[in-house]
Amino acid sequence: NSPAPLPERAIYGFALFLGSWFGFILYLIWAYVPETWLFSFGLTYWPQRYWAVALPAYLLVAIGIGYVLLFGINMMSTAPLNSTHTVTDNYAKKQQQKKFQEEAIPALRDIPISEVNRMFFLPEK
Amino acid sequence: EERRYRSASGAPIALRRRQHSASCRELAVRCPRLQLRSLSAATSAVWLAAYGLFVLSENSMVLSAAIFITLIGLIIYLHFVKIDQESLLVIGSLGIQVTSSYASGKESTTFIEMGRVKDVVINEAIHMQKVIYYLCILLQDPGDPQGVSEVVPLFQSSKPRLDCLIEVYKSCQEILEQRKTAPQSS
Numbered sequence: 663n664s665p666a667p668l669p670e671r672a673i674y675g676f677a678l679f680l681g682s683w684f685g686f687i688l689y690l691i692w693a694y695v696p697e698t699w700l701f702s703f704g705l706t707y708w709p710q711r712y713w714a715v716a717l718p719a720y721l722l723v724a725i726g727i728g729y730v731l732l733f734g735i736n737m738m739s740t741a742p743l744n745s746t747h748t749v750t751d752n753y754a755k756k757q758q759q760k761k762f763q764e765e766a767i768p769a770l771r772d773i774p775i776s777e778v779n780r781m782f783f784l785p786e787k
Numbered sequence: 788e789e790r791r792y793r794s795a796s797g798a799p800i801a802l803r804r805r806q807h808s809a810s811c812r813e814l815a816v817r818c819p820r821l822q823l824r825s826l827s828a829a830t831s832a833v834w835l836a837a838y839g840l841f842v843l844s845e846n847s848m849v850l851s852a853a854i855f856i857t858l859i860g861l862i863i864y865l866h867f868v869k870i871d872q873e874s875l876l877v878i879g880s881l882g883i884q885v886t887s888s889y890a891s892g893k894e895s896t897t898f899i900e901m902g903r904v905k906d907v908v909i910n911e912a913i914h915m916q917k918v919i920y921y922l923c924i925l926l927q928d929p930g931d932p933q934g935v936s937e938v939v940p941l942f943q944s945s946k947p948r949l950d951c952l953i954e955v956y957k958s959c960q961e962i963l964e965q966r967k968t969a970p971q972s973s
Contacts, residue, residue, distance in 0.1 A: 741912070743923075744939065746935050749925065755934065776905075783957065
């Protein structure tokens with residue numbers, strides 16, 4: 663799953679590039695070209711012109727609301743002060759103790775909060 | 788004795804420690820009282836808004852409603868919201884009692900027996916766009932002494948800063964250590 667460039671990705675990228683340019687030119691034609699000219703070409707089945715302005719307006723308001731929504735979702739998913747998630751989690755509960763070897767760096771593990779507190783706040787004289 | 792500290796938001800609080808016996812300690816944190824200036828600011832804001840509504844609507848009931856709302860709101864605030872003092876009573880072999888006393892005199896207590904208490908620690912957590920230190924009691928299931936079943940945060944409305952919390956933590960740990968050396972009695 664590396665982000666390195668691949669031939670398939672180059673083709674997808676170019677197809678998206680052409681597709682987005684085509685979509686943009688089509689949107690401009692639909693929004694600006696008078697109806698009679700379009701009808702004379704035989705293309706009569708278009709959505710209402712109202713949407714040419716409404717859709718960008720909706721999109722911009724949605725992006726603005728998205729900022730507020732993301733902030734709110736962040737606040738809601740923060741663990742409250744009385745939950746055990748502030749102290750431990752599934753991985754820490756299931757961890758296995760590695761044997762202590764002399765003169766080797768101790769293995770990485772989640773230290774229980776009682777031990778951390780004793781180390782920080784109860785200085786050994 | 789009593790010492791002054793600051794809360795997380797900067798308000799002055801006071802910690803009072805009393806030792807009743809070798810295995811019983813009481814730690815009480817007193818919050819600042821309701822300030823006259825904030826009370827008068829809130830009252831004048833409500834009454835000015837009510838007077839503005841009265842000028843717009845020519846209905847004198849708005850004024851009496853505003854007076855009523857102010858009185859009822861003050862009583863509800865003093866009885867349910869404004870905490871005057873939070874205290875922690877640690878009795879060595881018995882348990883921990885947490886008391887909150889409100890400004891109207893109401894007291895609400897919670898007692899946790901020592902068998903359920905795993906430890907009293909200072910934890911740090913994210914609270915309203917800030918990271919705060921708070922003291923909490925870790926509870927354990929009687930059948931599973933290794934796991935933490937519940938976390939009970941203490942001093943929620945006074946929110947002392949780390950220097951005050953370290954004092955409380957040291958006092959509690961001195962008592963909690965005694966239960967390791969003392970023989971367990973069921």
